Amino acid sequence: MAIGSIYKLLDKLEMMVLKGIPIPFTPFVIVNHEKIIDVLDKIRACIPSEIQEAHSIIKRSEDIQMEAQRRAENILIEAKEKAERILSESELLKAVHSEADRVRGEVISEAEALRKRSIEEAEAIRAKSLAESAAIRDGSDRYAESILSNLDANVSEMHSIIKNAQNHLSRTKIESMDYTNPQNIMDDEEEQIPSYKSRR
Numbered sequence: 664m665a666i667g668s669i670y671k672l673l674d675k676l677e678m679m680v681l682k683g684i685p686i687p688f689t690p691f692v693i694v695n696h697e698k699i700i701d702v703l704d705k706i707r708a709c710i711p712s713e714i715q716e717a718h719s720i721i722k723r724s725e726d727i728q729m730e731a732q733r734r735a736e737n738i739l740i741e742a743k744e745k746a747e748r749i750l751s752e753s754e755l756l757k758a759v760h761s762e763a764d765r766v767r768g769e770v771i772s773e774a775e776a777l778r779k780r781s782i783e784e785a786e787a788i789r790a791k792s793l794a795e796s797a798a799i800r801d802g803s804d805r806y807a808e809s810i811l812s813n814l815d816a817n818v819s820e821m822h823s824i825i826k827n828a829q830n831h832l833s834r835t836k837i838e839s840m841d842y843t844n845p846q847n848i849m850d851d852e853e854e855q856i857p858s859y860k861s862r863r
Contacts, residue, residue, distance in 0.1 A: 666711075666798070666799055666802060668705075668709040669706055669709045669710075669799070670802070670803075670806065672702055672705050672706045672709065673706070675702055676699065676702045676703075676706075679694055679695070679698060679699060679702070680692065680694060711795050713788065713791050713792060713795060714792045714795060714796075716788060717785075717788040717789060717791075717792050720784055720785055720788045721785050721788075723781075724781030724782070724784065724785050727777050727781050728774075728777065728778060728781065731770075731773065731774040731777045731778075732774065734770070734773075735770040735771075735773075735774055738766055738770050739763075739766070739767065739770070742762065742763045742766045742767070743763070745759070745762070
């Protein structure tokens, strides 16, 4: 449904351009830009939701990564502050380092998992969007091929009509020339007037 609506809106957009007021001696035309923008907005509204969601998925992936980074920084800061508070206690120094390493490992693992999941979601949406775009492009190619085929058939038919008309004019001209030839006229009159002897 969305693809069909896009094709109709593209046809409407094309007609608006073709009906634009031409500017003399230039390849440009004057069109109503408000109507053009309105059609473009409708085309955007008809874009499949999967493609529209691709951008939000990528944005969400970036937000997740930024949030994971902020969380990692906060956890590391907290671990550092905690380590600094107990640095004076030599018997706990080893435990502090161990805790910091553990926290850092958890943060890195969590951030990596979030990154991989975000990339997988973005790739899935991208693949689906590419397939949708390929389908739209294929439909456009078939539509253009159909238009060109019809145009070729119309041109061939018009060429045949023109050729027949030329042949007809040529035959008419030859017949007219034969009729206006004085010798032919005299021959016709002699055939039509009976001889005197035959009457007697």
